[in-house]
Amino acid sequence: MVNSFVFKPIRELAGLIASKEISPVELTQTFLDRLEEFGPHYNSLVALTAERAYRTARLAEADIAAGRSRGLLHGIPWGAKDLLATSGGIPTTWGAAPFRDQQFDYDATVVSKLEAAGAPLAGKLAMIELAGGMGYIHPDASLTGPPKNPWDTGRWTGGSSSGSGAAVAAGLVPFAIGSETWGSILVPANNCGLAGLRPTYGRVSRYGAMALCWTLDKLGPLCLTADDCGIVLETLSGPDPKDGSTHPQPFSYNPDFNPGRRFRIGIISGVMGEAADAVRENFETAVSVLADVADFEEVRLPELPYVEVTSTVLMVESASAFEDFLAEGGPLELSGTGWHGRSPYARPAVLATDYIKALRLRGVIAREVDGVMSGYDALAAPTAMNTATPIDEEFRSRSMTSAGAGDLMGSIGNGCGLPSISVPSGFDGDGLPTGIQFMSRAYDENVCLAIAREYQARTEWHRQRPPEPIT
Amino acid sequence: MTTDANNSLEQDLLFAIVKERYGHLLTGEQLDGVRTAIIGQRDVFRPIREHRLTNDVEPFASFTPFRGD
Numbered sequence: 001m002v003n004s005f006v007f008k009p010i011r012e013l014a015g016l017i018a019s020k021e022i023s024p025v026e027l028t029q030t031f032l033d034r035l036e037e038f039g040p041h042y043n044s045l046v047a048l049t050a051e052r053a054y055r056t057a058r059l060a061e062a063d064i065a066a067g068r069s070r071g072l073l074h075g076i077p078w079g080a081k082d083l084l085a086t087s088g089g090i091p092t093t094w095g096a097a098p099f100r101d102q103q104f105d106y107d108a109t110v111v112s113k114l115e116a117a118g119a120p121l122a123g124k125l126a127m128i129e130l131a132g133g134m135g136y137i138h139p140d141a142s143l144t145g146p147p148k149n150p151w152d153t154g155r156w157t158g159g160s161s162s163g164s165g166a167a168v169a170a171g172l173v174p175f176a177i178g179s180e181t182w183g184s185i186l187v188p189a190n191n192c193g194l195a196g197l198r199p200t201y202g203r204v205s206r207y208g209a210m211a212l213c214w215t216l217d218k219l220g221p222l223c224l225t226a227d228d229c230g231i232v233l234e235t236l237s238g239p240d241p242k243d244g245s246t247h248p249q250p251f252s253y254n255p256d257f258n259p260g261r262r263f264r265i266g267i268i269s270g271v272m273g274e275a276a277d278a279v280r281e282n283f284e285t286a287v288s289v290l291a292d293v294a295d296f297e298e299v300r301l302p303e304l305p306y307v308e309v310t311s312t313v314l315m316v317e318s319a320s321a322f323e324d325f326l327a328e329g330g331p332l333e334l335s336g337t338g339w340h341g342r343s344p345y346a347r348p349a350v351l352a353t354d355y356i357k358a359l360r361l362r363g364v365i366a367r368e369v370d371g372v373m374s375g376y377d378a379l380a381a382p383t384a385m386n387t388a389t390p391i392d393e394e395f396r397s398r399s400m401t402s403a404g405a406g407d408l409m410g411s412i413g414n415g416c417g418l419p420s421i422s423v424p425s426g427f428d429g430d431g432l433p434t435g436i437q438f439m440s441r442a443y444d445e446n447v448c449l450a451i452a453r454e455y456q457a458r459t460e461w462h463r464q465r466p467p468e469p470i471t
Numbered sequence: 472m473t474t475d476a477n478n479s480l481e482q483d484l485l486f487a488i489v490k491e492r493y494g495h496l497l498t499g500e501q502l503d504g505v506r507t508a509i510i511g512q513r514d515v516f517r518p519i520r521e522h523r524l525t526n527d528v529e530p531f532a533s534f535t536p537f538r539g540d
Binding site for chain 2: 215304312315327329343345350354360361362363
């Protein structure tokens with residue numbers, strides 16, 4: 001029997017805390033117990049942070065009892081992708097064997113912000129090694145083992161925020177923080193049937209997070225609902241002198257945002273590419289569901305090398321970020337590197353002129369895309385072309401050139417630093433979730449969140465739960 | 472020399488650089504994988520090179536002179 005406090009959205013949990021129906025310490029204990037019992041079942045847990053969680057929870061309890069509320073996250077436990085630095089002897093493994101004993105003496109800014117909001121850190125969550133930065137092709141590329149999907153443990157969660165996806169989907173934490181360089185929040189959200197928000201680049205400080213690609217890395221929440229994503233992002237966002245990329249204005253979440261007219265949503269011509277039948281059908285159904293509040297229109301983008309530009313930036317920045325690691329033979333200790341066609345040692349083989357040309361084209365793309373998007377509130381697309389693939393199979397081609405060939409939205413969104421939210425749009429014939437994403441213009445998180453909320457107000461997919469594991 | 476031959480020579484030279492820097496770390500099979508990847512990357516750079524830009528299009532990266540006081 002699942003505890004009645006599990007699988008409740010943040011806003012409901014906050015209400016229960018405010019009405020004293022549950023205390024922060026009780027809530028923290030509930031989720032710590034679940035993380036400890038079920039986390040290993042999904043290969044989703046790196047370390048339980050019970051002592052730290054109880055410390056925050058007891059403070060929250062005292063504050064709330066004294067009438068000092070710090071907001072909706074006060075007393076709500078959460079999990080951190082294990083690329084976020086945490087002090088106090090807690091490991092930060094970056095999901096990779098060479099860093100299994102790594103520790104930091106400081107906290108990532110997002111960790112500090114969430115704890116300052118009174119949210120107890122319950123555990124460090126599994127991830128694909130080095131956030132997939134060395135070119136993995138197989139789900140077993142993780143220090144904690146292949147990340148198992150709560151909907152079917154024979155399938156994987158998607159990566160690289162794999163533990164964050166599994167833990168929220170299985171009700172082991174109410175929400176988790178993940179990171180995305182290219183797909184690492186949206187794909188686990190898709191595969192695990194969650195809401196996942198990739199914020200605008202610079203919305204959230206990356207201080208204390210493993211750097212993979214300085215101009216592509218973003219931190220964001222994986223939650224049960226779009227509303228939860230907005231609540232968490234408001235706490236995470238804001239300028240940080242320790243991260244020069246952060247935007248000076250913090251994000252103010254508006255759960256009542258309404259454009260005062262019907263939403264205008266574009267669908268890029270041909271964006272569904274080779275989508276699986278269920279993905280295509282669920283996307284088309286989702287579009288029809290939103291038809292009473294939104295107008296959809298096919299959009300044509302100018303011919304530009306979207307995928308190639310973002311791929312080049314990713315290759316060069318990751319090769320530089322891990323230059324010493326490459327020189328020391330670090331990738332040889334990883335478990336899932338794709339040596340055939342995706343070798344990390346090929347990444348330094350990029351001419352400077354090609355890289356600078358990619359940066360020049362990146363500006364052209366950013367301006368062209370924004371020009372197109374200025375006529376719309378968001379672009380919509382299936383989040384992924386397939387549901388979760390088997391855990392014991394390679395999930396993509398060995399060829400680097402197909403790195404994102406089917407992910408036009410991902411290459412544009414990450415290359416241009418645009419916000420996007422994925423929410424569940426149904427299931428395939430095997431009972432695996434599909435997702436729909438809404439991508440808005442830079443700094444327009446309130447817009448894509450509003451569309452996602454409208455969709456979730458009309459559907460029940462986000463209320464479906466995977467089976468409890470038998471341990 | 473044909474374009475394909477030029478490309479092949481370029482990939483060979485890039486592979487030689489990687490082999491010089493990292494070859495001592497890698498097995499023959501892994502080096503074959505590097506060569507395959509470098510050949511694949513050619514397809515990534517081709518459309519970037521083919522796209523013409525005017526002289527005034529700057530890299531989309533900010534540079535700001537620094538003064539510490």
